Amino acid sequence: MGRSIPAMSRLIRMDSTGHTTLAEWTAHDAEAIERAVTAFREQLDRGYFGMVSRGEGHAEQVRELPVDADLVIMRLPISGG
Amino acid sequence: MAAEASAALPEVAEVYWRPRVTPARLKRRERIWTLYTLAHLIPFIGTAALLMLVEPLAFAVAAICLVHAWIIPALYAQRGANVLLLRLARPGHEEAERVSVGLLGDLVSHDARDLHARTGLVTERGTLGTWVVGPAGAVLVRHRGRRSDCWCVRVADPDMPSGDRIAHLLLALRADEAGFATVANLAFSGATWRVRRRTKRAARPALDVAAKALR
Numbered sequence: 001m002g003r004s005i006p007a008m009s010r011l012i013r014m015d016s017t018g019h020t021t022l023a024e025w026t027a028h029d030a031e032a033i034e035r036a037v038t039a040f041r042e043q044l045d046r047g048y049f050g051m052v053s054r055g056e057g058h059a060e061q062v063r064e065l066p067v068d069a070d071l072v073i074m075r076l077p078i079s080g081g
Numbered sequence: 082m083a084a085e086a087s088a089a090l091p092e093v094a095e096v097y098w099r100p101r102v103t104p105a106r107l108k109r110r111e112r113i114w115t116l117y118t119l120a121h122l123i124p125f126i127g128t129a130a131l132l133m134l135v136e137p138l139a140f141a142v143a144a145i146c147l148v149h150a151w152i153i154p155a156l157y158a159q160r161g162a163n164v165l166l167l168r169l170a171r172p173g174h175e176e177a178e179r180v181s182v183g184l185l186g187d188l189v190s191h192d193a194r195d196l197h198a199r200t201g202l203v204t205e206r207g208t209l210g211t212w213v214v215g216p217a218g219a220v221l222v223r224h225r226g227r228r229s230d231c232w233c234v235r236v237a238d239p240d241m242p243s244g245d246r247i248a249h250l251l252l253a254l255r256a257d258e259a260g261f262a263t264v265a266n267l268a269f270s271g272a273t274w275r276v277r278r279r280t281k282r283a284a285r286p287a288l289d290v291a292a293k294a295l296r
Contacts, residue, residue, distance in 0.1 A: 014245040014248060015245070016177060016238065018176070018177040018179070018184065018242055018244070018245065019180060056189070057206065058255055059253075059255035061091070061257075071187070075236075075253070078234050078250065078253050078261075079095065079235055080235075081164075081218055081235040
């Protein structure tokens with residue numbers, strides 16, 4: 001019987017390098033999740049917003065780290081140019 | 082752990098004096114832009130016609146009036162087209178640009194990736210119309226592709242590569258389309274052909290794809 005490998009989720013921040021990976025976790029790794037939650041909150045404190053892509057055409061802003069998401073993207077605020 | 086999601090863009094709170102964009106409000110703003118354009122055209126064309134009737138020898142002055150009637154709306158259309166200007170990768174930052182385009186590619190369809198490779202822009206179907214999103218703003222193509230509303234939007238980091246800029250705008254647009262249009266500044270609203278003519282040649286296929294999607 002084969003064992004499935006838990007999917008790795010990522011928290012990334014869009015920045016001047018293209019993007020930076022801030023944390024990676026799996027659903028069964030409580031310590032990694034805690035580190036990701038801390039990293040997520042630090043980014044919120046720095047003024048970033050958390051975004052999760054929900055398939056093509058849909059995205060959602062999140063205020064807490066969605067542990068079940070494959071990819072959480074931190075973005076900066078936008079404004080009229 | 083339950084994640085708390087928010088429907089409205091938080092940036093909307095920064096422009097509290099602006100009414101939230103709705104289809105009806107957008108239509109009204111489009112009509113105002115049309116009237117504004119006519120307000121520039123009619124006096125100059127009328128003056129030119131009157132001059133030619135009263136004194137045909139004043140054709141030079143009449144011609145100047147006609148040039149004004151042409152150039153003022155053209156300048157506005159140019160301002161609109163500028164929202165689709167592409168940014169060249171800064172020297173030494175090509176890798177960041179490549180990485181940012183890779184992330185953007187993860188967010189869009191195969192067709193959109195292909196379009197971005199050709200034009201540097203991506204299209205996104207919304208409820209208000211079809212958006213053409215670039216690093217400095219977005220054009221909302223509406224009314225079966227005949228009208229374009231050009232919106233200036235920026236990200237608060239001058240060093241960010243263009244792929245990330247587009248991804249910022251795309252994610253915000255997908256999260257709250259009306260909020261995105263409320264935050265953005267409307268630089269121009271008018272005929273798509275006027276915007277297209279003043280857009281860089283490489284970017285024109287993106288406008289064509291957006292218009293075609295509405296037919």
